[in-house]
Amino acid sequence: MQTARFIRFNYVLTALLLLVMMASGANAKDLASWQDTASRQAIVDFVKKVTKKSSPDFVPEAERIAVFDNDGTLWAEQPIYFQLVFALDRIKQLAPQHPEWKTTQPYASILKGDIKGALAGGDAALMKIITVTHTGMSTDEFAASVSAWLASAKHPKTGQPYNKMIYQPMLELLEYLRKNGFKTFIVSGGGIDFMRVFAEDAYGIPPEQVVGSSQEVKYSVINGVPTLTKLSGSPFIDDKAGKPVGIYQHIGRRPIFAAGNSDGDYQMLEWTTAGKGARFGLIVHHTDAEREWAYDRKSPIGELDKGLTDAPAKGWLLVDMKNDWKVIYPFEKKK
Amino acid sequence: MQTARFIRFNYVLTALLLLVMMASGANAKDLASWQDTASRQAIVDFVKKVTKKSSPDFVPEAERIAVFDNDGTLWAEQPIYFQLVFALDRIKQLAPQHPEWKTTQPYASILKGDIKGALAGGDAALMKIITVTHTGMSTDEFAASVSAWLASAKHPKTGQPYNKMIYQPMLELLEYLRKNGFKTFIVSGGGIDFMRVFAEDAYGIPPEQVVGSSQEVKYSVINGVPTLTKLSGSPFIDDKAGKPVGIYQHIGRRPIFAAGNSDGDYQMLEWTTAGKGARFGLIVHHTDAEREWAYDRKSPIGELDKGLTDAPAKGWLLVDMKNDWKVIYPFEKKK
Numbered sequence A, B: 001m002q003t004a005r006f007i008r009f010n011y012v013l014t015a016l017l018l019l020v021m022m023a024s025g026a027n028a029k030d031l032a033s034w035q036d037t038a039s040r041q042a043i044v045d046f047v048k049k050v051t052k053k054s055s056p057d058f059v060p061e062a063e064r065i066a067v068f069d070n071d072g073t074l075w076a077e078q079p080i081y082f083q084l085v086f087a088l089d090r091i092k093q094l095a096p097q098h099p100e101w102k103t104t105q106p107y108a109s110i111l112k113g114d115i116k117g118a119l120a121g122g123d124a125a126l127m128k129i130i131t132v133t134h135t136g137m138s139t140d141e142f143a144a145s146v147s148a149w150l151a152s153a154k155h156p157k158t159g160q161p162y163n164k165m166i167y168q169p170m171l172e173l174l175e176y177l178r179k180n181g182f183k184t185f186i187v188s189g190g191g192i193d194f195m196r197v198f199a200e201d202a203y204g205i206p207p208e209q210v211v212g213s214s215q216e217v218k219y220s221v222i223n224g225v226p227t228l229t230k231l232s233g234s235p236f237i238d239d240k241a242g243k244p245v246g247i248y249q250h251i252g253r254r255p256i257f258a259a260g261n262s263d264g265d266y267q268m269l270e271w272t273t274a275g276k277g278a279r280f281g282l283i284v285h286h287t288d289a290e291r292e293w294a295y296d297r298k299s300p301i302g303e304l305d306k307g308l309t310d311a312p313a314k315g316w317l318l319v320d321m322k323n324d325w326k327v328i329y330p331f332e333k334k335k
Helices: A002-024 A038-051 A082-097 A099-103 A107-111 A115-119 A122-134 A139-152 A168-179 A192-203 A242-250 A263-273 A306-314 B002-024 B038-051 B082-097 B099-103 B107-111 B115-119 B122-134 B139-152 B168-179 B192-203 B242-250 B263-273 B306-314
Strands: A065-068 A183-191 A210-213 A217-222 A225-230 A257-260 A280-285 A317-320 B065-068 B183-191 B210-213 B217-222 B225-230 B257-260 B280-285 B317-320
Touching (some): A065 A168, A082 A107, A107 A122, A168 A183, A183 A192, A183 A242, A192 A210, A210 A242, A217 B263, A263 B217, A263 B225, B038 B280, B065 B168, B082 B107, B082 B122, B082 B139, B099 B107, B107 B115, B183 B192, B263 B280
Parallel strands (some): A065 A257, B257 B280
Antiparallel strands (some): A217 A225
């Protein structure tokens, strides 16, 4: 009986410990790659106050919507946006079917490896690059081309596949929020169907919780097969003032938590944190030239100028990658 | 000890019973308003085979996407679409601010109560009605106008608020699917932000799982207040071939279960059931002139012609409201 009592006592103790851990809103395992700084504390404090039933800031689970930018917030974006790398690689792959590209811009520059030259054509050149790589095929064919690229392409600096260059502390933040009843969404300027190919595996975010830029799609039955075809023309750009619009059209309610890293996220943070009740705005500030990249106000990719200036007055948390994060990428942990 | 053993035995028995009930996929409480006909059995059989791990048709939870049309599938749609009733009522309400409407069509006819006359102007008249009632205001103002209408308007036949004219058997079907790990979505030709006002309360479907027709929205800061304004122009029509497109853009994966009631749902059913593996297509056939309405091939509202012809060959279940459903509306149950 002594043994039985001891076992029972241990069960009770374990249960009590679990309750204490649940009540504290975070345990040692949560946000493990975050340094024990004010940034981590601010996140934990916010989650505590919106999830505690007796708190004046309590938010019902259904309304715990958290939105995350992707480029520079969940995965890296240097030296150029990864989706652009996909498009450039895809042009090289498709070139044999387009002999005319050897003498037409921006393709000719791309095929010579002169990316700067290719992009010198500005928005018009970019639109051509996107059109030939992202439209004129079925949605299944497009997804397959993204999958194949992710499986083979490697980042020039780290030698890692692009979908491994995701931020470990942000993965833990997503997980921590979900554990506390949040529904996590991506709201990115990137292509909605580009991101959906890897978002579930990389971030635990299912396709239906990915919001992004999109192009028209047409439904038709081709040789008896129902098919969705990606078209060019009238794209929706889910960036800047487009982000609150994307949130409204896809999610239909205002988030209580928003995370971004550039001025492209300014309006999303503004819209989110202007709502009534407790709100949280977070900006990932790229301060780590050694482990990642250091850039903000003057960067052509991921420019953070207005957001950096206004963050203190707006009450947005500036996460300092260098000092707030123990590791950057998951593959560092495994070393 | 005898008592303790008996209690323990009872626990084991209860646990076993629960397991048996879970394994059977349905218990007596599920789909309680469905008659014990082949229709109910077909639904239960499908859910069993996609949720049983050892089944060759097993579908992982994340892929258990079920889509439902709204008008005529989840709520009634006679004598005219309820959203159109909202628009007409709203025009009467706004008329004092628009003295010119007394002499301009289609408003003049609406104000005289001549709906037929108002709609005689075809698509152009309809577009005017939608524009003045659905655009040019903030998204919050629009939602408030829908809420106020739902709280006051009554259906001419039943005297019930419109959001009470929902189908009890379909509510049970939604619940049954969710209980079995499905994520339930609305995919309707109705306005996305019109439906979101009541979908969570009426159907247990949160705003982010409502797909519908939409208009452009613009984000701006007005007198310091971040605001989303509804614009007219370039609407997305989530009907017919637009439904698979809406599903792709919002959900990003092909459903395995689709329910509709009219030819507006044909392509959604076609797209859903053309996918690999087990799929289910369901058409609510309005056959009950006494308790609801009886209409199909010749109805100007909710026309079901091609779908009715093709359902047997496509393997889509035709639900016979009169013979398959014990009750139509929740308020009948409470009588």
